[in-house]
Amino acid sequence: MKKNIHSKISLIFTLALITVLSPSLSQAQTDHPVSFFPNKTIGLGLWLTLLIALAVIAVLYFAFKTKRDTKIYSKKSKQDKVTKLNCFLNNLESEEIQVVKENLNNSNSTKKLLPAILGLLFLLPHNVFSQTEPAKRSELFSQPGVLITFILIAIPLLFGIIFMIFKVSRALKHFFNEQNKKDAELLVDMITKETDSLDEQTLNTLKKANDFGLTNSELAGTASAVDDRGLIRNVNDDHDISFFAEKKSAAKRPKIDPQLTRLVLWFLGTAVFWLLWGTSMGEYLGIKYVTPDADSISWLSFGRLRAVHTNSVFWAWATLGMMGLGYYVVPMVSNAPLHSLKNGWRALKAVNIAMVVGNISVMAGINNGGGEYREFIWPIMALWAYGLILTLHNFIKTVAKRTTKEIYISNWYIIASYIMIIIVATLAYLPFLQTGIGETIVQGYYMHQAVGMWFMFSNLGFLYYFLPQQLNKPIYSYSLGVLAFWSQIIFYTLIGTHHFIFSALPWWLQTIAIVGSVGQLIAVISGTTNYLMTFKGSFSKIGSSYSLPFFLVGVIYYFTGSMQGTAEAFRETNLIWHFTDFTVAHSHITMYGIITFLLFAGIYAIVPRLTGNEPPKKGVGAHFWMALIGLQFYTIPLMIGGTLRGLAWAEGKSFIESVVLMAPYWLWRAIGGSLMWGSHIVLAYNFYKMVSGSKVTSVKEKAIEILKQRTAASK
Amino acid sequence: MEFYNNHKKLFSVVTYLFSILTLFVVIIPAYQNQENNAPLPGYKPLTADEAAGKAIYIKEGCVGCHSQQVRNVDMDKIWGSRPGIAADYAASSRTDFWRNSANLMGTGRIGPDLTNIGARQPSIDWHLAHLYNPRIVVKQSIMAPYPWYFEIKNKAAKGDVVVNVPEEYMRGTTGVVVAKKEALQLVAYLQSLKQIKMPDGTPDPTFLYKPAKKEFTPQGGANGEPELDGKSLYAANCQSCHQENGEGLKGAFPPLKGSPIVNAENIEPFVGIIMNGYDARADFGVMPAIGTNNSLKAEEIAAIMNHERTSWGNTGKKVTVAEVKKIMEFLKTSTASK
Known part of the structure; x- marks a missing residue:
């Protein structure tokens, strides 16, 4: 039930954050009434809805509870005396039977059960219901004054309902207790006065039956247990109260080719380095929102560092991480050795060199133009793409050598992602179609396909391998995976232009992008269903696993983040959220909550297997919680602030007012960002521990070693 | 299925499917748009200095925070007089062998949109001070400073442009x-950013999503009429130079606090300066024709004037919309007759 605790804690944190922020939220609304276009006052309406919802829930709960209680009672009261007596006798303990036996008597008198009282049902709150149902929405209802009045009415009404529920429950309880007392007296009368229904013989039989017990050795016998087949392994005998969940060691697996191990570790190691570098820059940028005069060095100025941050985490950290995991997963599920280790090393070098040169050039002020994530000039990205093309070739050749008949679905996703990103990057960097508005059409396609067809696609592929492997069970549905595969290609490809809604781009293209954003939900829902159903029944494993908590967070964010993306694409919502920090929150929910969390998960899943060294348990816990909590502090304030800023713009507030409005939310973002950044330092330490092999001396291995030495010496 | 077990078929289908979709949502639209597009007749190519300025704009990654697109939605009206159209970007083409074209539309507005900044803020003094440190002119700004485009000298040589810091x-x-x-x-480039008027006879595209609010209708100069928020309008249109406290900036922007023109009984020069700008004093920078540039209505100007006349210890009498309107019409006819 660790998962429950995890989710509860994250829920509490989220709620706490909202509570902390709510004063500023509501203040902002009362100070300058922020209203949406058709003059609807949101804040007050929300409170009113909340109050009414609470009242309705309270009433429903009470109605349900009362109905159940009275039902049980009326059922009870309908039973005849003999049934009641039998029921009573069956539940007696030995000593109690003794008491009954001693009290058996012959005198006779009868009492009748009181009829069950009626009239409670009238309390069932049909009437109450109609009172609290929300009034029909009308023009009047959008007036703040009216809403405040309703809230003022709703608050005492809610308290009234709660008070009434309390009173009536007490009355009911009292009534049931009285009834039970009467029943008890009736039973006593039956025992002491009626003879025909009870005799000593029956009681003796009952007592004997009651005293019966097993010896606890009926099935096992008396022989002691022996584990002949060595089924019990990997047992942890150290149990202590720990703050972080105790993690289970990874089960020993057949050795991976040490050459491949080295390559994968280099990919993942450089990826972790780039994560640290990229997010250090991000962290510094977050601080610059709060203190814009932090430095006056041109290489560290905001505009340049922004591109350093985004490109490092995209094309270096996430890309190298995915390549590393790919080099492990693709040969594994093909059940064949990697086609060419040499090309793997070449790819590693190409991508890393490209990233070093790219970062330096952007910091020096050489960039490609205005397109986001397209700041590196073409020779740099050509080198980067060379690494990916080598890898694609390597993977396809490996799949061709597979010893399984079918191509496992992970490899569909992984290889398709390489094919698509190479097409996307080539199109974006070729010097055609880039004049005028063409550049923006390509830009929308480029930045969104990179996210959806490269980062997301590869990671979904990893999930189809890692989830079954870590949970030790097959994937829930292969067909759903196939559906998600094709629907993602068909719909996701269409949605690039939704970054430029209301711009000078063709209106029909914007509409296609919006339609595609909705169609994309097919892929998201089928994918999420598949992953969560695979988790189902194994949630208890999450707490004791290094990687599963990260996988679960990634899957949940896959659903919520993608849903949010669709919601942002509609024209009405885009109007408010576009250009604000809401978009920044969204991109962190997806690129961090989904992609980065899944990569973390993959690292913790395979590195211990490759090196045989466990990461420090507390380190993994710290990494997980800092990253998760940090992400909440980062995204939630930006979503709230972004919404308020969009509304302020729509209201016609001056721009500088909207800057002032954002200040507290930017501060929260810097705080959340610091937590996330801190978690990456912990990751780097964990990674070092997993790779360095400076592990604690294992008693078992040391003992074997000594014994071996002794036998060698005695020979 | 055999198809799913044959990697050549499977991955070929993926490649073709993705390429065909790409053809329809990117290649064809991009091709059509770049071929059937030309700058508006009023377009002037960037001068050498302006082009160099644009290169600096790109180099510093300004596009990360500043968009250059006026969307066809009502809330974007403050950034330009008409929504942006494809022709506005038609002149953007490949920078050089190494670098792509840059129409700099942007996807975020951490800072204001700059489509029309040349018209909205033409003052070079303002821009230079703002670039040296944005907080000199806008206290609450969080923009990065760019001191490396300035040098500190003991004494200005001849021809040096001195920034008032x-x-x-x-x-x-x-x-x-x-x-x-x-x-x-860079400032030359920013000054060149102006929306080009649609050719005669072509109507501007309309702004969508107008607020459902009742339009404010001026009913003469009755005292009971609702007044617009002068403080907010001042913040949007005037504050970046004249400052929130109305004291302006020494040597660059004159104070409005205690200004005889602001407080004068005769408001004609006051309205005239707002509508047509002012450049008669050597000790201060040029005042742009802010009223005309930002298409301010008489109601808005009256609200701004009243804010200025009643704040910071100023004691001017409140003006009415009708008075302002009369002067505005007079100014229009007199400039038209010139």
């Missing part, structure tokens, strides 16, 4: 701040 922003150094060539080029 208050002492608190000098970081303890003494001397004069002189704009380097790059700063002047």
Whole structure:
């Protein structure tokens, strides 16, 4: 039930954050009434809805509870005396039977059960219901004054309902207790006065039956247990109260080719380095929102560092991480050795060199133009793409050598992602179609396909391998995976232009992008269903696993983040959220909550297997919680602030007012960002521990070693 | 299925499917748009200095925070007089062998949109001070400073453009701040950013999503009429130069606090300066024709004037919309007859 605790804690944190922020939220609304276009006052309406919802829930709960209680009672009261007596006798303990036996008597008198009282049902709150149902929405209802009045009415009404529920429950309880007392007296009368229904013989039989017990050795016998087949392994005998969940060691697996191990570790190691570098820059940028005069060095100025941050985490950290995991997963599920280790090393070098040169050039002020994530000039990205093309070739050749008949679905996703990103990057960097508005059409396609067809696609592929492997069970549905595969290609490809809604781009293209954003939900829902159903029944494993908590967070964010993306694409919502920090929150929910969390998960899943060294348990816990909590502090304030800023713009507030409005939310973002950044330092330490092999001396291995030495010496 | 077990078929299908979709949502639309597009008749190519300024704009990654697109939605009206159209970007083409074209539309507005900044803020003094440290002119700004485009000299040489930097922003150094060539080029580029008028006879595209609010209808000069928020309008249109406290900036922007023109009984010069700008005093920068540039209505101007006349200890009498309107019409006819 660790998962429950995890989710509860994250829920509490989220709620706490909202509570902390709510004063500023509501203040902002009362100070300058922020209203949406058709003059609807949101804040007050929300409170009113909340109050009414609470009242309705309270009433429903009470109605349900009362109905159940009275039902049980009326059922009870309908039973005849003999049934009641039998029921009573069956539940007696030995000593109690003794008491009954001693009290058996012959005198006779009868009492009748009181009829069950009626009239409670009238309390069932049909009437109450109609009172609290929300009034029909009308023009009047959008007036703040009216809403405040309703809230003022709703608050005492809610308290009234709660008070009434309390009173009536007490009355009911009292009534049931009285009834039970009467029943008890009736039973006593039956025992002491009626003879025909009870005799000593029956009681003796009952007592004997009651005293019966097993010896606890009926099935096992008396022989002691022996584990002949060595089924019990990997047992942890150290149990202590720990703050972080105790993690289970990874089960020993057949050795991976040490050459491949080295390559994968280099990919993942450089990826972790780039994560640290990229997010250090991000962290510094977050601080610059709060203190814009932090430095006056041109290489560290905001505009340049922004591109350093985004490109490092995209094309270096996430890309190298995915390549590393790919080099492990693709040969594994093909059940064949990697086609060419040499090309793997070449790819590693190409991508890393490209990233070093790219970062330096952007910091020096050489960039490609205005397109986001397209700041590196073409020779740099050509080198980067060379690494990916080598890898694609390597993977396809490996799949061709597979010893399984079918191509496992992970490899569909992984290889398709390489094919698509190479097409996307080539199109974006070729010097055609880039004049005028063409550049923006390509830009929308480029930045969104990179996210959806490269980062997301590869990671979904990893999930189809890692989830079954870590949970030790097959994937829930292969067909759903196939559906998600094709629907993602068909719909996701269409949605690039939704970054430029209301711009000078063709209106029909914007509409296609919006339609595609909705169609994309097919892929998201089928994918999420598949992953969560695979988790189902194994949630208890999450707490004791290094990687599963990260996988679960990634899957949940896959659903919520993608849903949010669709919601942002509609024209009405885009109007408010576009250009604000809401978009920044969204991109962190997806690129961090989904992609980065899944990569973390993959690292913790395979590195211990490759090196045989466990990461420090507390380190993994710290990494997980800092990253998760940090992400909440980062995204939630930006979503709230972004919404308020969009509304302020729509209201016609001056721009500088909207800057002032954002200040507290930017501060929260810097705080959340610091937590996330801190978690990456912990990751780097964990990674070092997993790779360095400076592990604690294992008693078992040391003992074997000594014994071996002794036998060698005695020979 | 055999198809799913044959990697050549499977991955070929993926490649073709993705390529065909790409053809329809990117290649064809992009091709059509770049082929059937030309700059508007009023378009003037960038001068050498302006083009160099644009290169600096790209180099510094300004597009990360500043968009250059006026969307066809009502809330974007403050950034330009009409929504942007494809023709506005038609002149953007490949920068050089190494670098792509840059129409700099942007996807975020951490800072204001700059489509029409040349018209909205034409003052070079303002831009230079703002680039040296944005907080000199906009206290609450979070924009990055660009001091490396300036140098500090003991004494300005002939031809040097001196930036008016208050002492608190000098970081303890003494001397004069002189704009380097790059700063002047960047400002030249910013000044060149102006929306081009649609050719005669072509109507502007309309702004969508107008607020459902009842339009404010001026009913003469009755005192009971609702007044617009002068403070907010002042913040949007005037504050970046004249400052929130109305004291302006020494040597760059004159104070409105205690200004005889602001407080005068005769409001004609006051309205005239707002509508047509002012450049008669050598000791201060040029005042742009802010009223005309930002298409301010008489109601808005009256609200701004009343804010200025009643704040910071100013004691001017409140003006009515009708009075302002009369002068505006007079100014229009007199400038038209010129």
